[in-house]
Amino acid sequence: MYKLFLLLLGLLAAFIARAEWRDPTTPGNLPAAPLLATPGSAAALTLSAILITDNGKRAIVNGVTLKAGEYLDDDTQLLKILPGHVVIRQHDTVKKLTLVPSVKKPLK
Numbered sequence: 733m734y735k736l737f738l739l740l741l742g743l744l745a746a747f748i749a750r751a752e753w754r755d756p757t758t759p760g761n762l763p764a765a766p767l768l769a770t771p772g773s774a775a776a777l778t779l780s781a782i783l784i785t786d787n788g789k790r791a792i793v794n795g796v797t798l799k800a801g802e803y804l805d806d807d808t809q810l811l812k813i814l815p816g817h818v819v820i821r822q823h824d825t826v827k828k829l830t831l832v833p834s835v836k837k838p839l840k
Contacts, residue, residue, distance in 0.1 A: 777804075777808070777827070777829055778829075780793070782817075783797075791810060791813050793820070800812055800813050804820075811826070
Protein backbone atom coordinates (compact mmCIF):
# COMPACT_ATOMS: atom_id res chain seq x y z
CA MET A 733 0.00 0.00 0.00
CA TYR A 734 2.86 2.34 0.90
CA LYS A 735 4.62 1.67 -2.44
CA LEU A 736 1.40 2.39 -4.35
CA PHE A 737 1.02 5.68 -2.50
CA LEU A 738 4.61 6.68 -3.35
CA LEU A 739 4.08 5.71 -7.00
CA LEU A 740 0.91 7.82 -7.24
CA LEU A 741 2.63 10.72 -5.49
CA GLY A 742 5.54 10.52 -7.95
CA LEU A 743 3.18 10.45 -10.94
CA LEU A 744 1.28 13.44 -9.57
CA ALA A 745 4.52 15.37 -9.09
CA ALA A 746 5.61 14.56 -12.65
CA PHE A 747 2.24 15.69 -14.01
CA ILE A 748 2.37 18.96 -12.07
CA ALA A 749 5.94 19.64 -13.24
CA ARG A 750 4.88 19.32 -16.90
CA ALA A 751 1.68 21.36 -16.59
CA GLU A 752 1.69 24.93 -17.89
CA TRP A 753 0.33 27.31 -15.29
CA ARG A 754 -1.66 30.15 -16.80
CA ASP A 755 -3.73 32.81 -15.08
CA PRO A 756 -7.35 31.85 -15.90
CA THR A 757 -8.44 35.50 -15.75
CA THR A 758 -6.08 36.56 -18.55
CA PRO A 759 -7.87 37.03 -21.88
CA GLY A 760 -6.84 34.35 -24.34
CA ASN A 761 -6.90 36.56 -27.42
CA LEU A 762 -4.03 38.87 -26.45
CA PRO A 763 -0.67 38.31 -28.15
CA ALA A 764 2.02 36.52 -26.22
CA ALA A 765 4.42 38.78 -24.38
CA PRO A 766 7.94 38.95 -25.77
CA LEU A 767 10.37 37.53 -23.22
CA LEU A 768 13.54 39.21 -24.43
CA ALA A 769 14.20 42.41 -26.28
CA THR A 770 16.35 42.49 -29.36
CA PRO A 771 19.93 43.59 -28.68
CA GLY A 772 20.50 47.33 -28.97
CA SER A 773 16.83 48.28 -28.55
CA ALA A 774 14.82 49.36 -25.54
CA ALA A 775 13.52 46.46 -23.49
CA ALA A 776 10.02 45.37 -24.47
CA LEU A 777 7.64 45.99 -21.59
CA THR A 778 4.38 44.14 -20.96
CA LEU A 779 1.84 45.16 -18.33
CA SER A 780 0.10 41.99 -17.10
CA ALA A 781 -1.98 43.22 -14.17
CA ILE A 782 -2.81 46.16 -11.94
CA LEU A 783 -3.64 45.39 -8.32
CA ILE A 784 -5.35 48.16 -6.35
CA THR A 785 -6.29 47.30 -2.74
CA ASP A 786 -6.71 49.08 0.57
CA ASN A 787 -3.06 48.23 1.29
CA GLY A 788 -1.74 49.97 -1.81
CA LYS A 789 -1.23 49.73 -5.56
CA ARG A 790 0.97 47.28 -7.41
CA ALA A 791 1.53 46.51 -11.08
CA ILE A 792 2.99 43.44 -12.73
CA VAL A 793 5.38 44.42 -15.52
CA ASN A 794 7.29 41.67 -17.34
CA GLY A 795 6.33 39.27 -14.55
CA VAL A 796 7.73 41.47 -11.75
CA THR A 797 5.43 42.99 -9.11
CA LEU A 798 6.27 46.66 -8.51
CA LYS A 799 5.03 49.60 -6.46
CA ALA A 800 5.26 53.20 -7.69
CA GLY A 801 8.84 54.42 -7.50
CA GLU A 802 10.43 50.97 -7.77
CA TYR A 803 12.77 49.94 -10.56
CA LEU A 804 12.27 47.02 -12.94
CA ASP A 805 15.92 47.23 -14.00
CA ASP A 806 18.64 49.87 -13.97
CA ASP A 807 16.95 52.04 -16.62
CA THR A 808 13.23 51.38 -16.04
CA GLN A 809 11.24 52.95 -13.18
CA LEU A 810 7.51 52.67 -12.48
CA LEU A 811 6.29 56.22 -11.86
CA LYS A 812 2.48 55.96 -11.46
CA ILE A 813 -0.17 53.25 -11.18
CA LEU A 814 -3.66 54.14 -12.39
CA PRO A 815 -6.72 51.87 -12.88
CA GLY A 816 -6.22 51.20 -16.61
CA HIS A 817 -2.55 51.96 -17.17
CA VAL A 818 0.83 52.69 -15.62
CA VAL A 819 3.41 55.35 -16.37
CA ILE A 820 7.04 54.30 -16.58
CA ARG A 821 10.34 56.00 -17.33
CA GLN A 822 12.74 54.01 -19.50
CA HIS A 823 16.02 55.49 -20.74
CA ASP A 824 14.85 59.03 -19.79
CA THR A 825 11.66 58.58 -21.86
CA VAL A 826 8.25 58.56 -20.16
CA LYS A 827 5.89 55.88 -21.53
CA LYS A 828 2.34 54.77 -20.82
CA LEU A 829 1.62 51.02 -20.66
CA THR A 830 -2.03 50.05 -20.95
CA LEU A 831 -3.50 46.92 -19.46
CA VAL A 832 -5.71 46.07 -22.44
CA PRO A 833 -5.40 47.66 -25.89
CA SER A 834 -7.93 50.40 -26.53
CA VAL A 835 -10.96 49.49 -28.61
CA LYS A 836 -12.37 52.95 -29.14
CA LYS A 837 -14.54 53.37 -32.23
CA PRO A 838 -14.70 56.68 -34.10
CA LEU A 839 -17.99 58.53 -33.97
CA LYS A 840 -19.83 58.94 -37.27
